[in-house]
Amino acid sequence: MLVAIARRLLSTLITLFGVAVVIFVILRLLPGNAITASLGVSAGLLSHAQITQLDHFYGIGESPVSQFTSWLGATLTGNLGVSLSSQKPVAGMIAQALPVTLELGIMALAIGVLLGVFFGVAGALRPGHIGDLAGQALALVGLAVPSFVLGTALVTFMSSTFHYFPSSESYAGLFANTWLNLQQIFFPACVLGVGIAAAIMRTTRAAVLEINTQNFVRTARGKGVSERAVVWRHLLLNALVPIVTMSGIQLGYLLGGTVIIEEIFVLPGLGRMLVTAINNRDFPVVQSVTMLFAAGFVVINMLTDVFSAVIDPRSKDR
Amino acid sequence: MKRLWKGPSRPIVGISCSIAAAIAAGAIASAASASTGAARAAKSKSSPVFVVANTSSVQKLDPDVVTNFLDFQALGLIYDTLVQFNNKLQVTPDLATSWKFSDHNRVLTFQLRKGVKFDDGTTFTSADVVASLQRAENPKVADASASFLASMKRVVPVGQYAVKLELSRPDTSVLDGLTSINFAMLSKKAIAAGTLSKKPDGTGPYKFVSWSPNNSFTVAANPAYWGHKPSIQKIEIKTIASEQSIASALEAHTVQLGLLTEPQVADHLPKSFKVQKVLDLSYRALMLQDKTGPLANLDNRLALECAISRQQVVASAVLGQGQAVGPVPLGPYKSSPISAVCPTQNLAKARSYLKLAGDPGGFSFTAMTSTDLDPTSAAQATTVQADLARVGIHMTIQNLAGNSYIQDWLKGDFQAAFAENGADPDPYVMYGRYFGAGANLAVPAGYSSPALQKLLLKSDQATTPAALKAANAAVSRYLTANAVWDWLFDSYDYAVFPSTLHGFQLPPNRQLQSLKFATIS
Numbered sequence: 001m002l003v004a005i006a007r008r009l010l011s012t013l014i015t016l017f018g019v020a021v022v023i024f025v026i027l028r029l030l031p032g033n034a035i036t037a038s039l040g041v042s043a044g045l046l047s048h049a050q051i052t053q054l055d056h057f058y059g060i061g062e063s064p065v066s067q068f069t070s071w072l073g074a075t076l077t078g079n080l081g082v083s084l085s086s087q088k089p090v091a092g093m094i095a096q097a098l099p100v101t102l103e104l105g106i107m108a109l110a111i112g113v114l115l116g117v118f119f120g121v122a123g124a125l126r127p128g129h130i131g132d133l134a135g136q137a138l139a140l141v142g143l144a145v146p147s148f149v150l151g152t153a154l155v156t157f158m159s160s161t162f163h164y165f166p167s168s169e170s171y172a173g174l175f176a177n178t179w180l181n182l183q184q185i186f187f188p189a190c191v192l193g194v195g196i197a198a199a200i201m202r203t204t205r206a207a208v209l210e211i212n213t214q215n216f217v218r219t220a221r222g223k224g225v226s227e228r229a230v231v232w233r234h235l236l237l238n239a240l241v242p243i244v245t246m247s248g249i250q251l252g253y254l255l256g257g258t259v260i261i262e263e264i265f266v267l268p269g270l271g272r273m274l275v276t277a278i279n280n281r282d283f284p285v286v287q288s289v290t291m292l293f294a295a296g297f298v299v300i301n302m303l304t305d306v307f308s309a310v311i312d313p314r315s316k317d318r
Numbered sequence: 319m320k321r322l323w324k325g326p327s328r329p330i331v332g333i334s335c336s337i338a339a340a341i342a343a344g345a346i347a348s349a350a351s352a353s354t355g356a357a358r359a360a361k362s363k364s365s366p367v368f369v370v371a372n373t374s375s376v377q378k379l380d381p382d383v384v385t386n387f388l389d390f391q392a393l394g395l396i397y398d399t400l401v402q403f404n405n406k407l408q409v410t411p412d413l414a415t416s417w418k419f420s421d422h423n424r425v426l427t428f429q430l431r432k433g434v435k436f437d438d439g440t441t442f443t444s445a446d447v448v449a450s451l452q453r454a455e456n457p458k459v460a461d462a463s464a465s466f467l468a469s470m471k472r473v474v475p476v477g478q479y480a481v482k483l484e485l486s487r488p489d490t491s492v493l494d495g496l497t498s499i500n501f502a503m504l505s506k507k508a509i510a511a512g513t514l515s516k517k518p519d520g521t522g523p524y525k526f527v528s529w530s531p532n533n534s535f536t537v538a539a540n541p542a543y544w545g546h547k548p549s550i551q552k553i554e555i556k557t558i559a560s561e562q563s564i565a566s567a568l569e570a571h572t573v574q575l576g577l578l579t580e581p582q583v584a585d586h587l588p589k590s591f592k593v594q595k596v597l598d599l600s601y602r603a604l605m606l607q608d609k610t611g612p613l614a615n616l617d618n619r620l621a622l623e624c625a626i627s628r629q630q631v632v633a634s635a636v637l638g639q640g641q642a643v644g645p646v647p648l649g650p651y652k653s654s655p656i657s658a659v660c661p662t663q664n665l666a667k668a669r670s671y672l673k674l675a676g677d678p679g680g681f682s683f684t685a686m687t688s689t690d691l692d693p694t695s696a697a698q699a700t701t702v703q704a705d706l707a708r709v710g711i712h713m714t715i716q717n718l719a720g721n722s723y724i725q726d727w728l729k730g731d732f733q734a735a736f737a738e739n740g741a742d743p744d745p746y747v748m749y750g751r752y753f754g755a756g757a758n759l760a761v762p763a764g765y766s767s768p769a770l771q772k773l774l775l776k777s778d779q780a781t782t783p784a785a786l787k788a789a790n791a792a793v794s795r796y797l798t799a800n801a802v803w804d805w806l807f808d809s810y811d812y813a814v815f816p817s818t819l820h821g822f823q824l825p826p827n828r829q830l831q832s833l834k835f836a837t838i839s
Contacts, residue, residue, distance in 0.1 A: 026431065032721025036376075036728070039385050040691070041737075042462045042729045044759045046749060049457035050464065057460075085377050085516050086531035093531065115568040154561055159566035168371075168558065168567030261567065266567070268533040276375060276532045281721070 005306060012298050020075075020295040021289035023287055024068050030281075032311040034058040034084055035280030041316025058084060071287065081219050081284035085277070088287045093273060098292075101262070101269035103174060103181075105254050113247055119197070120204025121236065124212060135201060142198030149256055150189045151264040158187070167265040188265040196250040203246040214238075218296035241312050248304025326411040367536075368550045368838070370830065371564045371573040375557035379526075381502040381513040382454050382461040387828070390499045391577075392535050392555050394829045396437075397502035397520035400428055400447065401493060405825045406410075407649035409493055413442065413503050413521065423488035427765060434544045436505040436527070437519045444475035449506040457679035465751065465758055466495030471833060487594060488779040490786070493746040503580045523548050523834040532772040533557055551836040559593060574838075575822070576814040581639035584812040592817055594824045595639075595810040598717075599742075601647045602635075602698060603737045604685065604804040607764035612683060617675035617825065619801035624660035624668035625709045628701055631809045635694040635702045640809035645797040647808040650827055651741025653794030659801065668709045680710025685734035686727075689721030695736040730761040739809070746778040749797070754778075765802045 024263045037053050038045045046054070055061050074081060080090035112124035119139070123132035159165040211217060217234050221227075225234075259271030270289055277285035374388040395559050400414040414428040434442035451473045454461045469489040474482050485492065491604040496500070508519040518526040523545065524537035524719070535555040538550040556573065558564045561583045565641045567573035568591060606613045606622075613619055628642035644653035660667055672678050685702075687695035699715045706713050707736050720724065726732050742748045752763035755771045773796055798805070813824040822836040 025577060031719065031725050036724045039462055040725055041727055041759075041762070042385050043724070044762060045462055045465050046455060046460065046758075047464065050460045053458050054460050078485065083531065086529075088430040088531060089380075096530070148390060152560070155563055155566045163562075163570050165566045165570035167554075168570055168572040170554070170556075170615060263564055266556075266558050268530065268565060273532055275559075280377065314752075 002308070003200050005303065008302050009303060012302050013219065014069045015298050016291070016295055019298075020287075020291060021068075023290045023294075024064075025072070025284055027286060028064060032281065033060050034281045034283065035060070037279070038085065048147050059166050069285075075288070075291070078285060080288040083277075083282055083284045083285050085237045085280045085285075090284050092284065094270065094292065096290060097268060097270045099174070100171065100260050100267050101271060103185055103308065104189055104192070104258055104262070104269060105251065106253055107185055108192035108257075109251050110194060110248065111189055111193030112200055113243075115193065115197035116200025117204050117236075117243060119263060120201040121208055121231065121239075123201070124205045124208035125231070127209065130203075135205070139198040140196045142201075145196055147191050148260045148264060150194065151188065151261055154191060155189060155264060167267060171266075171268050184265075184267065188261045188267060192254060192261055195257065196254065197263045198249075199250055202247055204239060207242045208235050225253070241301050245304055248307075249302050251300050253298055255293045328579065329832040333795065342813060364819045367552045368553050368833070369567075369573045370553060370555045370575045370577065370833075371558045372555065372577045373557070373559055373561060373579075374527060375532045377531070378515065378557060379518050379529060380459075381499045381504070381518070381520075382459050382514075383615065385462050386554070387623065388803065389768065390539075391830050393518060393520075394498050394522070394831055395537050395553065396522045396526055397499060397504075397544065398434075398522050399499065400496050400504055402831075403497050403827050403829075404827070405823065406471070407826055409653055413447075413830070415492055417493065419490065419781065423490055424485045426477065426483040426485065426492060428481050428483075430472055431544065432479055434510070434521050435540075435542045436521055438505055438507060440505055440507050440557050442503065442521055443478045444481045444507075445478075445507045446503055447481045448473050448475055449509050451501065453504065453509055454758060461500050461781070463495065463498050463500035466492065466498070466747065467501070477746060478510060489749070490780060491746040491778050492745050495748050496740065497759075507634070524553060527552070532818055545833075546834055549837045553833060566815075568816070571816075574815060574819060576812075577828075577835075578812040579809070580813055581637050581810065584814055587814055590817060591814050591835050592819070594813045594822075596738050596813075596824050597641060597808045599648070599740065599827050600645055600735065600813050601808045602631075602692070602694070602738050602806040603743050604702065605732075605737045605739075605762065605764065606803050607730060607733055608802065608803075609764060610672050611676075611733060612677065612681035615675045615677075616800060618677060618681060619673045620659055620669035621668045621675065622706065622711065623658065623798075623804050624664045624671060625711060626705050626804060626806075627661070627663035628704065628806050631698050631701045632809075632818045635697040636807070636809045640807045643805055643808045645794045645805050646743075646745050646790065647741050647805075651745055651790035651794075652745065653745075653791070653798075658798040658805075663705065663708055671776070672709060672711075678710075680706075680712065682712040682714070683733045684714040684716055685719055685733045685736060686716045686723060687736045688720050688723035690716050691723060692736070692738045694809070695738075707744065719831065727762050735762075746774055747794045748795065750778065753802070754787045765800075769801075770802075771798055 035058060038140070058065060078091070080094065081088055083093060119135035123135040128133055155165060166180060167188065169180065172180040172184065212235060217230060220230050220234050258269055259275060262271040263270040263275065270292065273285065274289045277289065353476060361651045364634055370386050374386060376392045377386045377388055378384045381397050383388060384393060384566055390480050398413045400410050400412060402412040403408045415430050415431050415486050416429045418427050418619050420427065427737055430444060430447065436442060451467065451470070453459055454464055455467055455470065459625045467493060469485045469487050476482050483492065503521060504514060505519050508514055521544065523540055523543045525540045528534040530536045534557065538554050539551045554822060558567060559578045561578050564573065564576040564578060565587055568576050568587065592682050602741050606619060608614055608619065632638055632640045644658060648652040672680060685699060687699045689696050696717065703715060752758050752759045753770050754768060754774045757763065760766060773789065777786065777793055777806045780786040815822065818839050820839060823832045825832065
């Protein structure tokens with residue numbers, strides 16, 4: 001097991017290096033530079049002397065290899081640089097935004113898993129029943145309606161009907177004002193959670209349907225094991241591997257989903273920071289946040305694999 | 319078949335639970351809004367924090383280097399300039415109480431206000447003016463408006479409360495340029511300390527409190543302010559990226575002033591909100607590269623001007639929420655669109671110009687747009703394309719990503735470009751940079767003529783109001799008579815606020831300084 005984890009860790013590091021190269025190259029291939037991104041067409045008003053100064057400030061004209069190695073070296077030592085736009089340390093900006101995105105992601109995943117597993121199991125136990133159909137319809141809606149549509153509709157409904165839009169108040173930290181914080185995170189988490197629930201519901205339903213026909217389940221029932229125990233110990237436990245895998249994948253995608261939801265719900269998270277940084281060609285911020293998202297995705301996948309191996313006794317034989 | 323999962327596992331119960339959960343969530347919303355709503359309503363009346371929402375965010379704190387419009391608005395609360403625009407876009411005193419041109423407009427002397435203090439406690443004197451203007455000129459600072467001070471040879475103090483700007487040529491428009499926050503009056507001490515990009519230090523009605531990049535910018539009333547003491551004690555400028563979310567925040571009473579650009583969002587708010595609309599300080603034009611190809615022919619350009627229905631462009635691009643304008647869209651020298659060769663669409667005249675050009679069947683060209691930079695540009699382009707097709711002119715639309723557009727625009731690498739350009743009440747400030755002698759933006763402008771340069775120079779050197787008006791009218795006339803570009807329209811911007819806010823007026827330059835006069839009932 002440890003060897004497998006070490007091997008996985010190594011491949012994770014190689015993947016992250018590849019991601020770093022791709023991010024660096026793509027950002028440099030985009031037309032324009034930090035000056036035009038920052039000043040727009042007003043860049044044309046700058047004198048030659050001003051442009052020279054700004055080239056020096058933004059590091060324009062340095063060789064790409066030297067830019068990459070100095071960025072990677074600094075990143076590995078924990079120095080993420082300074083935002084070209086705000087002149088603030090990127091590490092500090094990330095430290096402020098990361099807890100918001102993490103909290104949102106965790107709450108969305110919790111909502112998604114709870115709803116998905118519940119409706120998936122309930123539907124699989126009585127396939128074709130009205131509850132199953134309702135669950136599947138909900139899943140279809142969850143998959144088909146983009147989160148930004150659902151988010152905008154929810155915000156508009158809450159504000160026009162209840163005059164309630166807690167996220168538009170200044171963001172409250174979880175420990176600074178727990179009640180307000182939970183109100184601010186709950187609704188965007190619900191919007192993201194619905195999309196996750198849909199995927200998990202379908203996976204759970206398919207897995208439970210399949211396991212429900214297995215001999216060991218029939219045997220358990222024949223031996224007089226209570227239905228509650230059959231569902232919890234035999235069905236759900238055996239369906240856990242695909243559910244965990246799907247949850248891991250969804251959590252990875254969730255990182256991307258937070259970008260638009262944080263914009264709609266006015267949450268000062270990493271997604272919003274990334275969008276602004278891309279618009280401003282704020283390379284240090286874009287590189288660091290994208291690396292963080294990529295690292296998050298890769299680490300989540302790795303943890304999912306490890307967890308799946310732990311909960312699946314068959315993996316000990318592999 | 320035996321029921322498999324008793325009790326709570328029944329799907330119907332699951333659905334009920336979900337519905338109950340949804341109702342509970344609604345109830346939470348209702349209860350929370352009821353409990354905090356009253357508090358919020360009360361708060362909005364005597365709130366220590368007045369929240370202004372905008373889709374943009376404050377990006378920089380150093381007034382000399384800002385280019386983002388919200389940065390100008392935010393820093394305008396903290397900093398004063400020597401002169402400022404009033405609501406009629408006329409230049410009026412700010413930290414300079416009066417000014418005088420002399421030596422054939424080659425010297426400009428300002429008398430300065432006394433008893434003004436910076437936030438750091440130091441007294442405002444001529445030394446601060448000299449340090450501020452010298453800093454703006456310094457290439458290391460990269461002030462985007464530095465070109466407006468190009469004619470300034472040197473700035474010298476005349477005692478403690480007067481300064482003299484010595485100009486290399488007669489230049490009256492320098493006064494107009496000095497209204498910009500890019501020429502804010504900075505403390506000499508703060509300049510020396512190099513702290514301006516982290517801690518603004520001005521003489522305005524508000525003092526800097528905090529800044530969270532991409533999120534909020536907060537200021538508090540300045541008790542030492544020399545002018546009208548603000549009633550609103552604390553202002554937070556909050557970034558809400560979607561205008562629909564700003565409308566929602568207004569309805570939830572968590573925002574007291576929304577700055578909007580989308581008419582449909584402003585229109586759909588309840589009637590209990592006041593909506594002020596002002597023409598934007600930028601205008602939309604179809605910029606033409608007039609040096610090569612079919613657009614080098616004046617008659618072809620005039621055919622283009624006559625074939626376009628600008629009223630239709632306004633209707634399709636901004637749902638009628640704008641005005642067709644001439645080259646100078648607002649201010650005391652506003653040009654009338656009536657002075658254009660074809661003030662309204664005239665297809666017969668367009669065809670006759672095409673015949674004169676020797677292209678009776680029309681011609682083809684490509685126009686670039688960028689919906690990243692101006693979301694309305696796609697609608698503008700398709701409307702213009704349809705209009706032109708009626709006289710046989712085929713316009714191909716090329717929509718580019720924002721930065722690609724900017725790159726091509728700066729290189730003049732286009733035949734025509736749908737552009738949103740900044741406007742100014744002074745025609746020389748607006749067009750000197752495009753068509754004046756040695757203009758910085760001569761390449762994207764795509765047109766140059768000694769006659770136009772001469773007219774612009776005359777405008778810059780005019781000393782009396784009558785001469786200024788005549789010179790500026792001549793500039794406007796020349797631009798439209800030669801169809802240098804096609805000026806399309808100017809759209810509205812909106813300030814939306816509850817009816818409990820009094821005394822606030824969004825001026826044409828959209829600065830927020832009038833918040834110092836505002837009260838909440």
